[in-house]
Amino acid sequence: MAWAWLATALAKIGKFLIRPKDQKALxxxxxxxxxxxxxxxxxxxxxxPRTNEFYVGNYPVIPKEILEAIAKQFDPQKHExxxxxxxxxxxxxxxxxxxxxxxxLEKDDELLRRIAPYIxxxxxxxxxxxxxxxSRYEQDxxxxxxxxxxxxxxxxxxxxxxxxxxxxxxxxxxxFQHYLEPILASVRERSEISVRLNELIRSLVRFxxxxxxxxxxxxxxxxAAAVKIAVERGVPYIALxxxxxxxxxxxxxxVEVVGLDFLEKNDYAIRQQPTTTAPIPFFDVFITKRLPxxxxxxxxxxxxxxxxxxx
Amino acid sequence: MTPxxxxxxxxxxxxxxxxxxxxxxxxxxxxxxxxxxxLGHKIDDEGYVLDRETGERVLSIDGxxxxxxxxxxxxxxxxxxxxxxxxxxxxxxxxxxx
Numbered sequence: 001m002a003w004a005w006l007a008t009a010l011a012k013i014g015k016f017l018i019r020p021k022d023q024k025a026l027x028x029x030x031x032x033x034x035x036x037x038x039x040x041x042x043x044x045x046x047x048x049p050r051t052n053e054f055y056v057g058n059y060p061v062i063p064k065e066i067l068e069a070i071a072k073q074f075d076p077q078k079h080e081x082x083x084x085x086x087x088x089x090x091x092x093x094x095x096x097x098x099x100x101x102x103x104x105l106e107k108d109d110e111l112l113r114r115i116a117p118y119i120x121x122x123x124x125x126x127x128x129x130x131x132x133x134x135s136r137y138e139q140d141x142x143x144x145x146x147x148x149x150x151x152x153x154x155x156x157x158x159x160x161x162x163x164x165x166x167x168x169x170x171x172x173x174x175x176f177q178h179y180l181e182p183i184l185a186s187v188r189e190r191s192e193i194s195v196r197l198n199e200l201i202r203s204l205v206r207f208x209x210x211x212x213x214x215x216x217x218x219x220x221x222x223x224a225a226a227v228k229i230a231v232e233r234g235v236p237y238i239a240l241x242x243x244x245x246x247x248x249x250x251x252x253x254x255v256e257v258v259g260l261d262f263l264e265k266n267d268y269a270i271r272q273q274p275t276t277t278a279p280i281p282f283f284d285v286f287i288t289k290r291l292p293x294x295x296x297x298x299x300x301x302x303x304x305x306x307x308x309x310x311x
Numbered sequence: 312m313t314p315x316x317x318x319x320x321x322x323x324x325x326x327x328x329x330x331x332x333x334x335x336x337x338x339x340x341x342x343x344x345x346x347x348x349x350l351g352h353k354i355d356d357e358g359y360v361l362d363r364e365t366g367e368r369v370l371s372i373d374g375x376x377x378x379x380x381x382x383x384x385x386x387x388x389x390x391x392x393x394x395x396x397x398x399x400x401x402x403x404x405x406x407x408x409x
Contacts, residue, residue: 017323018323045336046337049334074350085328086333088335090336090337091338091382092339093340097397097400101400132397155396155399
């Protein structure tokens with residue numbers, strides 16, 4: 001038993017905790033130290049988020065007064081803030097996830113820092129998660145990035161997932177780059193700033209009705225039909241975004257089914273932006289209504305990186 | 312690690328830790344379910360956590376009923392139970408202004 005020493009130590013100290021002196025040495029290849037300790041039966045771990053230190057205790061002898069304190073904390077009628085530490089009870093297979101996420105939140109994100117005090121909690125949460133997913137993609141952890149986006153979908157539904165995707169594609173930062181300063185400069189009331197920024201986010205969601213993020217579940221025929229209907233209705237901005245070989249291939253097929261001649265006939269311009277040199281291929285397609293004046297053609301419509309107005 | 316490393320630790324008293332602002336208690340699934348019961352919740356025949364006052368199934372922060380075995384964290388405030396979903400945890404933080 002590799003961890004028999006720990007069981008021995010815990011049996012010796014009873015209800016006290018131990019703090020391993022060399023915490024780093026306890027890490028192994030497959031899991032973090034918290035999981036390593038969880039392998040020892042009947043242990044529990046305390047982590048101090050302030051110092052990042054952890055302590056190990058003997059589960060059967062958690063002091064009764066601690067359990068009572070925890071019970072009191074979870075009872076809003078009995079709890080008085082500040083009288084004891086706040087205990088978060090976390091399962092050992094989830095703790096590393098929240099630790100990692102909180103470490104990400106500590107990095108400064110200027111846009112989120114500026115808008116967070118004003119926007120609705122669910123928007124703040126979705127943008128934070130999108131920023132977290134983006135960081136995973138940038139670290140080539142595509143599976144983890146996809147998993148975070150899926151979890152956004154489970155918590156917030158399709159609209160939440162869409163907003164997360166819009167953030168990842170740069171629509172959110174473009175929008176705020178254009179509108180945030182004028183709003184902050186012209187509105188003094190905090191509540192009014194909140195109203196304006198939340199409305200701005202909602203308008204982005206409405207605007208993005210015909211911004212399609214192609215995923216494994218997307219059906220070529222369904223998306224192509226939706227694009228054609230949008231074109232016939234004169235929707236000014238339509239976009240298709242995809243990542244990964246299969247999704248990119250699907251996007252090419254959608255464009256093929258829609259047909260360049262159909263777009264031309266309806267006075268639409270198409271700009272295709274394949275990125276195949278990256279480890280994961282990306283493909284963005286922008287379909288925009290031509291304006292009467294050729295000088296003001298499709299480039300007047302917003303797209304990632306353009307910083308153009310959204311309405 | 313071998314048994315001779317048994318002295319490689321410091322002994323900590325709870326009293327020293329209780330001065331901290333926040334602590335994470337990291338538990339196995341069974342331990343967490345046991346503590347949920349100790350907090351006064353009952354669990355119905357299908358494994359769902361019941362509200363202490365009303366006896367109705369508790370809703371997780373994602374809006375769905377939650378089984379005791381699916382609880383990945385119990386968080387202070389108004390006793391928030393969440394599944395293993397980082398988006399639920401993120402919503403909790405945002406709601407509390409953290």
